[in-house]
Amino acid sequence: MVWDEPVPISRDQARATYLAVKRTPPGTGTAPDVAKELPGEVTLYPGHVLVSMDLDTMDELSAQVFTVARAHGLVCYDPQRDLVHNVAPLGVYEGMQLHTGDGMVVHDPDLGLIHDVLGTMSAQNPFVALVNFGQHFLQVSPGFELEYKEGNLVRAMVAELEEVRQAFNEYATGERGFLSRHQWA
Structure with a gap:
C-alpha cells in the first residue's frame, strides 16, 4: 500500500494504517495520482493505493512499487513482509x-x-x-x-x-x- 506521510512512520503505524484503510470501501474519495504508474493490480482507496500481486512476481513487482513510491515521496507498506519503506x-x-x-x-x-x-x-x-x-x-x-x-x-x-x-x-x-x-x- 502506498500513501503520503509528512514524516517517517514506524512499522506498527504503517500496519495500523493499512488495516484501517482495508476496512473502508475501495474506490471512494481521491487516491494519489501515482496509481497509474504502479505495476500489478491496483485498488484505489481515499488517499491510498493498494497494489496486489501474486507470489511468483512479488519480489520484482515490489521493487518497482518501492521505486515509484520513493520517486513520489510516498510511504510504502509491504503487508506480506510487514515492512515499511519511508522516504528518509x-x-x-x-x-x-x-x-x-x-x-x-x-x-x-x-x-x-x-x-x-x-x-x-x-x-x-x-x-x-x-x-x-x-x-x-x-x-x-x-x-x-x-x-x-x-x-x-x-x-x-x-x-x-x-x-x-x-x-x-x-x-x-x-x-x-x-x-x-x-x-x-
Whole structure:
C-alpha cells in the first residue's frame, strides 16, 4: 500500500494504517495520482493505493512499487513482509542496495527499513546485506556472523541483534566504529 506521510512512520503505524484503510470501501474519495504508474493490480482507496500481486512476481513487482513510491515521496507498506519503506532518513551511499535471502532488493533503503529487516532473519531469510557495488559490503547471517568486504573479506561473530543493527547503521551512515569494536578474522 502506498500513501503520503509528512514524516517517517514506524512499522506498527504503517500496519495500523493499512488495516484501517482495508476496512473502508475501495474506490471512494481521491487516491494519489501515482496509481497509474504502479505495476500489478491496483485498488484505489481515499488517499491510498493498494497494489496486489501474486507470489511468483512479488519480489520484482515490489521493487518497482518501492521505486515509484520513493520517486513520489510516498510511504510504502509491504503487508506480506510487514515492512515499511519511508522516504528518509537514508544512508550516505547513493545507490546502496539492501538484499535479503528471501529475495527482496531495495535501492537506497531508509535506515528504519534496514533496522526492521535485520529482525526478519530466519531459515526462510538466511542473510541480509548492504551492498555498494564495486566498493564494499556488509552482510550478516543467522547466528550473527558479520562479513565485511572492502578489499579483503573479514568475518566477526557478534552476540546480539542490537550489535548487528548498530553495525549496519554505522555502515549505512558512513561511520566505521563497527570495525574497531569487533574482532575480525
